[in-house]
Amino acid sequence: MLTGELSNFVPLPRMIPVRQVFDAPTINDIEGELRKELNKEAIRNSIKAGSRVAVGVGSRGIANLPKLVVTLIHQLKEWGAQPFIVPAMGSHGGGTTEGQIKMLAELGVTEESMGVPILNSMDVVQIGTLDDGTPIYLDEASYRSDAIVFINRVKPHTSFKGDHESGLLKMMAIGLGRHKGTLAIHQHPLAEMPVLLPKIAEVYLKHAPIAFGVGVLENAYDKTAHIEAVTPDELILKDKELLIQAKKYMPRIVPEQVDLLMVNEIGKNISGSGMDPNITGRAASKAPQQFNAPQIERIFVRGLTKETKGNACGIGVADVITRRVFEQINLSYTYANVITSKILDSAKIPVIMSNDREAISTALRTCYHIDLQNPRVVWIKNTLELENILISESVLADMKGDPRIQVLGEPLEIAFDSDHNITTDIWRGMEHG
Known part of the structure; x- marks a missing residue:
């Protein structure tokens, strides 16, 4: 002293x-912009009437998250689908079902506010491996659904740098992998993540019923700046392109x-x-x-x-x-x-x-x-x-x-x-x- x-x-x-x-572009009509993106032909045709759709939610720090999620759910229902929410947050919330439900509630996402069930279990299915033998896991409820959609903010990561950081690929690779999947991936050094994420994404796109992802960008004042619905064949490239734009908005x-x-x-x-x-x-x-x-x-x-x-x-x-x-x-x-x-x-x-x-x-x-x-x-x-x-x-x-x-x-x-x-x-x- x-x-x-x-x-x-x-x-x-x-x-x-x-x-x-x-410089801060801002979307004022969040619901209208998201619905416009969801009604792009390739996105709309990815969901069949009567299908059970897992909606991956869980990223912290997304402006307007409850509005984005409820708009997505309403659109899925209007298409005749039966959506349910899956906490796509890896090992957050202590890697427990109780902790993750609590985290979703703190984000404004509950069964009552969204009007759909939240299927929350740490049970996973191994859907493949990387070349080095690393197992790739997927939330079991999502794996057994007819379609998986997810929504995540694309932004620079705080611990590693590359073409892919926090975004759509990370939501799949780590978020939907739940606690077990996260632990498996984190056996690799963080510096390897930008290379690993697209490799893991390829496993998901081959073996999981991925329908589409919704990428969200925010401006320097934490306001929604861009919303984009992305088809599976675009996911890897768009994740990279959206990150470049996100860095400009920082x-x-x-x-x-x-x-x-x-x-x-x-x-x-x-x-x-x-x-x-x-x-x-x-x-x-x-x-x-x-x-x-x-x-x-x-x-x-x-x-x-x-x-x-x-x-x-x-x-x-x-x-x-x-x-x-x-x-x-x-x-x-x-x-x-x-x-x-x-x-x-x-x-x-x-x-x-x-x-x-x-x-x-x-x-x-x-x-x-x-x-x-x-x-x-x-x-x-x-x-x-x-x-x-x-x-x-x-x-x-x-x-x-x-x-x-x-x-x-x-x-x-x-x-x-x-x-x-x-x-x-x-x-x-x-x-x-």
Whole structure:
């Protein structure tokens, strides 16, 4: 811990609330756009009247997910099909039926809200193997259905990079493989996933009744930007093409040089990696980053989200935390996550300071080539909400009228309480700014 008089602390500079401006196409009529895609001839003809259709659902962090799923189900019913939902989330929810039903409910997907049953069992059928002998599994209820459809957001993965990351192929390969399938696939290093996913997809397309997938893209403000229904013969190519587009829609921290990034909260509901390495440029998996992330010297994490329930996966890429944050960590949840993923660096504990003021001072003092009188500081709520952020006056000066930055107010003196923790609650006002 730091010791000494308060005057020895490096102060936090005045912070300016700003809005980051991104190119952000948005779909306003979600139901209409999805129905248009579903009624493409090849998609419509893939479903026969009277057929039992497994609808794979389960990805976290999809805007408008309940509306997308219920629209898909209504369309299937109108075609005379008998749809049911299958949790397509691999080993999430602890790899248990109870945990996955709870996760779906938290996403707004229940039997009551969707009007169809949820068939949830961890039973799987082996439908093939890869050349190296890796078994490929499929949810049993889905395997015994007449048709399988699934809906997933296509986006950059936080732990591996390539032509195929998080998207339609991953929903098939890992989501529909349930817990047993996920464990089998994760025997391979994460770096191999972009090559493995299309190989696994080929097994699914040959041995499973895949009818179509629905890919969803989101813009930098987490609004639905694109919806596309994809036939089986297009799945592998379209998964690649949609990922390219998704990367163009990604938000970012606009300032390019940052001495200190302050992150108010991290959590599994924010990113699978706690804080998205596509935003910070830091990946515990050591995966190469393909985005123009800023050069950030120090990261200070101020808290965990309530929703993460103590799972501090991703804390290992931070440099400094407070004892308050350390005491929020549930090591059992965190270790279970990183051991399953085999990314142990994600759970390493950063330097622990007593309070916010000590953490800020330590982070700034340990930067190289820094002007301590005018440090470049950026403060974000989390890596998912990047529209409204705070930047120091030196950062604004560096931007030199960049149109991607809109100033929302005057520079603020950030207040601390008697325990030297920040009391200024800037986010509530900025969210409505």
